[in-house]
Amino acid sequence: MSVFPAGTAPVKAEYLISVDPLPVPDDDAAEGGGGGQISRHGRDAADTDVNNGGGRSKKERSKEEKKARQGQNKNRRFGKVRDEQDICFKIAAGILCEFGAECKYNHDLQTYLAAKPADLRMPTVDEVLKGGLEGVNTQPTQCPIFEEFGECKYGFKCRYLSAHIRKAPSDDGTETLSLIVDEQKKAHATISAKEVNYIGSETQKLLRTKKYPFTITDSYLRELQEADKREQELEKERKRLKEEREKAAEEGNAVVLFEPEQMQEVMAKDGAAKIQERTAMDVSSAPQADISTPDVPIRFSEKNRLDWKGKSYLAPLTTVGNLPFRRLCISYGVDITCGEMGLATSFLSGSKEEWSLVRRHPSERTFGVQIAGNKPNTLVPTAEVLAKECGSQGGIDFVDVNCGCPIDLVFKTGSGSARIVESLADIYLPPTVLDAPGKLGKAIIGMNKVLGSIPVTIKLRTGVKDGRNTAEKLMTRAVGGSGENGWGVGCITLHGRTRQQRYTKLADWEYIRQCVDAVRAREADEDLPPVPIFGNGDCFSSHDYHSTVEQYHVDGVMVGRGALIKPWIFTEIKEHREWDISSRERLEGIKKLAEFGLSHFGSDTSGINTTRRYLCEALSFQYRYLPIGLLEVLPARINDRAPSFRGRDELENLLASPDSADWVKISEMFLGPAPEAFVFVPKHKSNAYESQG
Template sequence: KRQAEMNKYYGANKPEEGQAAEVEKMSLEERRAQFTEAPVRASEKRRIYYGPETPVLAPLTTQGNLPFRRLCVSLGAQVTWSEMAMGLPLIQGEKGEWALAKAHESEITPPKYTPKSVVAGYDNSKDLKFGVQIAGNKPWNVLKTTEILTALCPSIRAIDLNCGCPIDLVYRQGAGSALMDSPGKLEKILRGMNAVSGEVPITVKIRMGTKDNHPTADRLVQRLVLGGEEAVATGDGPCGVAAITLHGRSRQQRYTRQANWEYIAECSALVNRLKQKQAEVTDTIREADARDMTASNNGMPYFCGNGDVYSHVDYFDAVNNANVDSAMIGRGALIKPWIFEEIQTGQYLDKSASERLQYIEQFTRFGLENWGSDEIGVGVTRRFLLEWLSFSCRYVPLGLLEHLPPHLNDRPPAFRGRNELETLLSSPNYKDWIKISEMFLGPAHKDFQFQPKHKSNSYEIEAEG
């Protein structure tokens, strides 16, 4: 009787023989174990190192190209960054944007320095020189870009989020320095980047703030080191960035004033105080989870400064007096790329005109290797060479200076060099730059003209540093 009742209620829904096999197969698929790889926590990522031995070549708009970075590495740069790449074009697969993330083999080799300070778990052989800087205005955009870069470019040192770009177009889109006005959103993005970047560390570059008289970097640094109030309340802890780089100017200042290293020193001291404060925490319930703290610097992010470094004196003044772990060099490297040699040797190097011409020849050779030696490759190499010459013409030989150290924002009067070649290399006239390019790339077209992209010879530029 009971069986009859069961057939009455369930018999009508009993599947046919073929359907039963399909249902059983689906049931097996549902019950089968699914492997999901757990995200790598901040403490488990590859360890990196910043110290006095690691002068950093800044991410340079237009001029941070592969041939110039390769030249700087040959002269002693220990860490290099790509030009800022926008997230959405990378996701869409645009070739021009992906070319920015291309590195030379000299940039994906282990650095040569040996850290003076003891860094737990740091292995030189696993470290690299080249990192990629990205920008974006939405969390999904930046996270997807990070995920793609991690999967397709495993030979990168770190991925840096640009929160300092002052360019109006980028700022109006809500990217670059605009993220400093939304610290909660920025923290959310950095946490997400750490979750999807595998073993690749995440770093961030910021400015003093967006307004001249309203610096906000100190509060943002505290948030990045300890986590926001919401994160502390929920026990999420810090966002896990491996390094923070602070440019000593606001977005509004651009490059019209000297970098404020006093403010950078204040923020560096704040990081050290936060480190002590974190070590003194006695409430274990509210203590940050060690798994979410960066592994690179005993649980604290490295802190680097950026702005107006133009000699080894400026560099070591930043490291020793501002107490930053390292300094990032931008325009100083464009004007004299041998600044990395000066830092290594600890002395001024008065390069002759013939030596400077050899660097130009090296850049040209690297450019032709990278972009090709056909008509298009020669044209691209010439363009980027002229962009660089628009910076390097600002170099004043040490033998002609009235005082040391030289300052990046000094505007020297026109001068005659110690020989004709030195005078030519110091010319602010673009026709002379074209003449220099013709020494290595052949004659340019008779109607060829050139306008510097960043007006570098007028001392008002958009390049970093």
């Protein structure tokens, strides 16, 4: 066995080039922990350094500031690539345009088709391998969208047009072109393939103009306002009593006034009955309403129970975790999926990009929507819209509140992992007053009201700063429902890291177990129904998943980076094996992801290159997979750095390339040549280069 530096993957001698470990991307910085910003729809925005470190020059910046800006590429721009000569979408779909000559788009179909690039061909993996890694000849082929849906809504704009076009001679000697529709496939696709959770333009308009009716939310927020007023009155009364007590002490009175046990009597004498009533009020006992029948309350016990024990859960992932990638993971066997994180404020502003994040494919058996917000007056109305627009069609199974996002853009608004701090700091515990929930608790209670039977789940980090774990306090408060002085969460996921901690440190699974045991103890003491608790952090194999569940008492493991690097991890988990996946099998998964991308983003020029962009995003993680057949010791560990190695074949070498130009090359195998204007820049600086010769 070779001698490797600590933290280096043990590659067998016959595949080893050098024991020196290769540089690895900084996942923490790329996730946004170092100041990066993530814009909507998973797109990265430029991070302009307006302040420049408080007026200091670059040389004067501290090491911490420099470190904070390492690892992530700023100024990523991915503009849409369109046909040089475009055409009206309705004409392209084979229907009349109601605007006629007044339409601002081109209606000349023949001119458009004459200028349109040649059709593309989606080859099989066999054809790719037989034709060499330079790709195959582009010939007419099947259209992925037509094959799945029985029709292609992109019509004449489709780059696989010859698969669904009929040509017939006309009387004047020219050809008549018509689009083909397969009615049988179309009917079947309505059930098996059609995405759901489309939010109509009218709903978006009502949200943008702030005219959307929030019936239940408005009622709940009024309750909170009244409660806040009573709390303010209570605070004034406590200050007055404290001042009188201090004054009596200064005057030398022998009687100590207003001890805690005398508080209620004093308050009653001073006419503070309303305040006393507030102290006895348990906010969590507020009635919960079913969206379909707002006047009929729903008890916590009637909420849909989440039976998730032993299931695999794909983490909500920005940028890469879109619908096509989730479909790929489903094909590998994942049980639970969740959409990319969306901001509550953007949902409420009717953002088209934000609402695209809630789309669900029928193959997603258990699907949730994740939202981030910092106040009940944004989280609760967002939940109400989700319930009304998506819940009625069975489009969501749960709504997850992100209390663990480390991204600066999210954290600095008081969302994400900032909720851990704020919700604890917001708790006010006077000696004679019942414990009142903080903003997070109030938001979750309100969300439970407006969501009806749909459960609310939360995702937490262990804390914000290293050495100051706080998740246990939140988790024990979050369980239980109406009447049990809890928040009524349906599931808790705990990422075993603080916001401050970097990915180079392993997740703290001992603390996760401590939190699980604390929650289970409270549930046992108060006879509460148990909620599923998932852990998150460093799961990279079937062994990791099953040993973690057994050792740390969690109901399951949420998988994030492990799924990005090897989406087939869910097959390993389900089949209890370590899969030495071949390069051919990996390429088949890449082809499948390309097809799913075309189905979701479109088969026109713009859709193909959007698919290409997100395929390259996925490859910017998958290249980091080190085939386990090359290792001396199993299982592989996620934080082990790979030494310089050679694969077992040419394709395995290509799939391991950190050169972003090679990822574009792989995309060209299935999506055709990339346009000259197409440039892919990944998140991570350490894999952002192209070979210089």
